[in-house]
Amino acid sequence: MNNKPLIAAGNVMGVGMGGFADGILFHQILQLHSMLSAKLPQDTIVNIKTSMVWDGLFHALTWITTAISISLLWEVARQKNVPWSGRIFFGSGLMGWGIFNLVEGIIDHYILGIHHVVERFGLSIYDHMFLASGVLFIAIGLITIRSEKSHLQHIYP
Amino acid sequence: MKVFVLCLLFLLISTISAACPFCKSETATQIRRLLFGHDFFLNLFITLLPFAIFFLITIFIYNDGWQKKVSINNNK
Numbered sequence: 001m002n003n004k005p006l007i008a009a010g011n012v013m014g015v016g017m018g019g020f021a022d023g024i025l026f027h028q029i030l031q032l033h034s035m036l037s038a039k040l041p042q043d044t045i046v047n048i049k050t051s052m053v054w055d056g057l058f059h060a061l062t063w064i065t066t067a068i069s070i071s072l073l074w075e076v077a078r079q080k081n082v083p084w085s086g087r088i089f090f091g092s093g094l095m096g097w098g099i100f101n102l103v104e105g106i107i108d109h110y111i112l113g114i115h116h117v118v119e120r121f122g123l124s125i126y127d128h129m130f131l132a133s134g135v136l137f138i139a140i141g142l143i144t145i146r147s148e149k150s151h152l153q154h155i156y157p
Numbered sequence: 158m159k160v161f162v163l164c165l166l167f168l169l170i171s172t173i174s175a176a177c178p179f180c181k182s183e184t185a186t187q188i189r190r191l192l193f194g195h196d197f198f199l200n201l202f203i204t205l206l207p208f209a210i211f212f213l214i215t216i217f218i219y220n221d222g223w224q225k226k227v228s229i230n231n232n233k
Contacts, residue, residue, distance in 0.1 A: 008219040015211045035204060046187045049176050053192055054204060061208045099214055104207045114203055 003149060005082050009072035010089040014096020014141075016066030021097070022104070023059050026117065033119040042119070083152055091144030098137030105131040 026032045031042075035054035040047040073089075076082050108114050109127045117126035175182035178189060 004219050004221065008215055011215050011218060012211075015215075036200060039200075040191075045176050045184060046191060049178065049184075049188045050191045053178055053188075054200060057201075057204050061205070065208065065211070096211075096215075099211060100207075103210050103214070107207050107210070108203070112203055 001083050001152060002079075002081050003083065003085075003088055003145075003152075005072065005076045005079060006085065006088050007092045007095075007145065009069055009076050010092025011069075011096040011099070012065060012072060013069035014093035014098070015100045016062055016069055016096075017093065018097035018100030019058070019062035019065065019104075022100070023055065023062060027055050027058075032117060033115040035115060037115045037119045038113055038122075085148055085152065087148040087151075088145055091141045091148065093141070094137050094144065095141030098134045098139075098141060101130055101134030101137065103134075105134060 027034050034040075034042065034048075034051040035058050036051055040051050042048050042051065077084070105127065109116050109123065109130065113123070116123055117130050118124060176184040176188065178185060178192060
């Protein structure tokens with residue numbers, strides 16, 4: 001049995017869903033930051049509208065990522081040697097979400113400093129928590145995948 | 158009451174700011190200037206960069222990066 005295609009599909013979907021969670025919750029509903037909020041202070045209509053375009057590009061990339069994951073999942077469904085395991089898919093998704101939080105957090109919040117979780121605080125405890133959530137999600141995802149893999153090895157030795 | 162009516166009147170006669178990036182207005186021109194300014198490609202790169210890394214990580218996981226290297230070393 002080959003789990004890798006399912007893990008890849010779940011992983012990419014997790015990145016997409018993590019991106020949407022960030023974009024919808026933090027950028028739009030709570031409006032804590034936007035893509036370039038450290039560069040463009042959100043205090044004029046020109047800056048807000050310009051940020052909205054970059055947020056739109058971010059959401060477009062997130063949409064493309066999710067679409068790719070659907071096509072990968074479609075391919076998985078056609079392969080007979082890939083186990084159709086909900087737990088592996090869930091674990092991979094959680095791992096993908098964690099990868100999103102970790103990579104996006106390190107690059108955008110820490111290295112480039114283009115935005116922070118709560119922009120008015122700058123680099124704060126919330127950025128550390130965002131990064132920690134990424135590590136936690138990856139760990140839970142990996143544990144879920146590994147436990148299911150060993151379970152499947154008993155069924156399909 | 159007088160103030161309320163006056164405010165209502167001002168609301169009625171106020172114009173739309175037309176601030177969409179491709180509208181025809183002064184605000185829209187300012188947005189375009191800021192959007193397509195000297196740092197346009199830098200901002201584009203910054204927005205694309207995390208996604209490139211996400212896909213590299215996924216390809217790495219899919220190819221079982223570590224395990225392959227370990228097995229090659231073991232074979233040697």
